[in-house]
Amino acid sequence: GVRRYIVRETFGPAEQLTPIPGSVLYDPAGLALRNPAELFIANRAAHTGKSSIARVSLFGSNFSYIDSFSGNGVTDCHQLNFDPVSGELFQTNWSSGVLSRFLFDASGNPVPNGTILMPDSGKQLGVVVRPADRQLFVSDYTKVRRFMPNPDGSYTFLGYFAINNSTQYHFMKVKDDLLYLTSFSENAVIRFSFDAQGNPTEKDRIVASNALDMDFSPDGQEMFVTDHGNGGIMRFRYDSITETWIRNGDDIPTPMLGGIVIVPTACPLSADLTGECIVDLEDLRIFASQWLVPGDDYYCMMGGNLVGDKCLVTLEDFAEFVAQWMMKYPPDE
Known part of the structure; x- marks a missing residue:
């Protein structure tokens, strides 16, 4: 992948x-x-x-x-x-x-x-x-x-x-x-x-x-x-x-790698799970569907796993989700 x-x-x-x-x-x-x-x-x-x-x-x-x-x-x-x-x-x-x-x-x-x-x-x-x-x-x-x-x-x-x-x-x-x-x-x-x-x-x-x-x-x-x-x-x-x-700084740890590309316009909101770059009810539904569902720690597919080291959506991730609630990018003037 x-x-x-x-x-x-x-x-x-x-x-x-x-x-x-x-x-x-x-x-x-x-x-x-x-x-x-x-x-x-x-x-x-x-x-x-x-x-x-x-x-x-x-x-x-x-x-x-x-x-x-x-x-x-x-x-x-x-x-x-x-x-x-x-x-x-x-x-x-x-x-x-x-x-x-x-x-x-x-x-x-x-x-x-x-x-x-x-x-x-x-x-x-x-x-x-x-x-x-x-x-x-x-x-x-x-x-x-x-x-x-x-x-x-x-x-x-x-x-x-x-x-x-x-x-x-x-x-x-x-x-x-x-x-x-x-x-x-x-x-x-x-x-x-x-x-x-x-x-x-x-x-x-x-x-x-x-x-x-x-x-x-x-x-x-x-x-x-x-x-x-x-x-x-x-x-x-x-x-x-x-x-x-x-x-400069520490390496980003990964398995053996090939190509790399930088996308200059990625949404900075990690809790945006739908791609609209605003954290709202649609994102909350996805987050809730992943709650406490175990995933592969090596190759985590859980978008709601925002801060945890293991691939499990928990209270730690919920706290980060709440911190981004109703944020959008770019922000309104």
């Missing part, structure tokens, strides 16, 4: 929310937002060749599974990402050498838009688009491929870049026109700047154990990095003086 947390302020504590259950997913590996209300999840399907892409609606601090789709070369998914300019979706496929492309119709439904064959027909892990020139990057374990879009929608291969050949590169993001690339076996997030021609040059690296993916707080002051080996989400703060990231 996909674990969900809410951090109500930069550097604040992480509170676990109801996870997206594995029953509607299949070995999820990558996460990407089409918009703050629509999450796409790459189902790796345990390398069986039966991958798919799930769509989940996000509302308030809750979610609703929409559907999943496949086809157009989707066989062995890892990272997926959107072109921030065109809105096109790119989905990597580990074993086939084919990068899947999707556009969206007026109703928001995915429409296949062909594929891009890797020039080496090799494996794929990460994918990202640089907004400044819409340059497309696709990683495998030992290198990153570069492509440039053409006016007709096709892509021209520009070449490869790599730091060394034993790094196990994985997922990528772009922030403030810097390319962030995880290097799993080097325990690092590597940052690249771009010259006037768009060529990447290594800027620096941030130590991060078993790094696989990263994302950033809405204000850009905190970076979250997933630990794929031991589990946990590592937290870093941005130091504007040195212009780099510094380890």
Whole structure:
């Protein structure tokens, strides 16, 4: 499944929310937002060749599974990402050498838009688009491929870049026109700047154990990095003086993780169980239905379990529910 947390302020504590259950997913590996209300999840399907892409609606601090789709070369998914300019979706496929492309119709439904064959027909892990020139990057374990879009929608291969050949590169993001690339076996997030021609040059690296993916707080002051080996989400703060990231605070404890994405508009009210971002009678009905019903402590599905360590809705949770009663977000002026 996909674990969900809410951090109500930069550097604040992480509170676990109801996870997206594995029953509607299949070995999820990558996460990407089409918009703050629509999450796409790459189902790796345990390398069986039966991958798919799930769509989940996000509302308030809750979610609703929409559907999943496949086809157009989707066989062995890892990272997926959107072109921030065109809105096109790119989905990597580990074993086939084919990068899947999707556009969206007026109703928001995915429409296949062909594929891009890797020039080496090799494996794929990460994918990202640089907004400044819409340059497309696709990683495998030992290198990153570069492509440039053409006016007709096709892509021209520009070449490869790599730091060394034993790094196990994985997922990528772009922030403030810097390319962030995880290097799993080097325990690092590597940052690249771009010259006037768009060529990447290594800027620096941030130590991060078993790094696989990263994302950033809405204000850009905190970076979250997933630990794929031991589990946990590592937290870093941005130091504007040195212009780099510094380890900050305790890790968020989790099982072994893959992709991560930050939703900037999550409702801060944990007692909002219906997604309307107001705590009212509808939420109370759901809370009451979960009262003293035992759940799985490891993978708690009880939204009413607001503060307890164990997956059981008790008086401690009720006190927090009462504290949020009739609160709404954003609050009335």
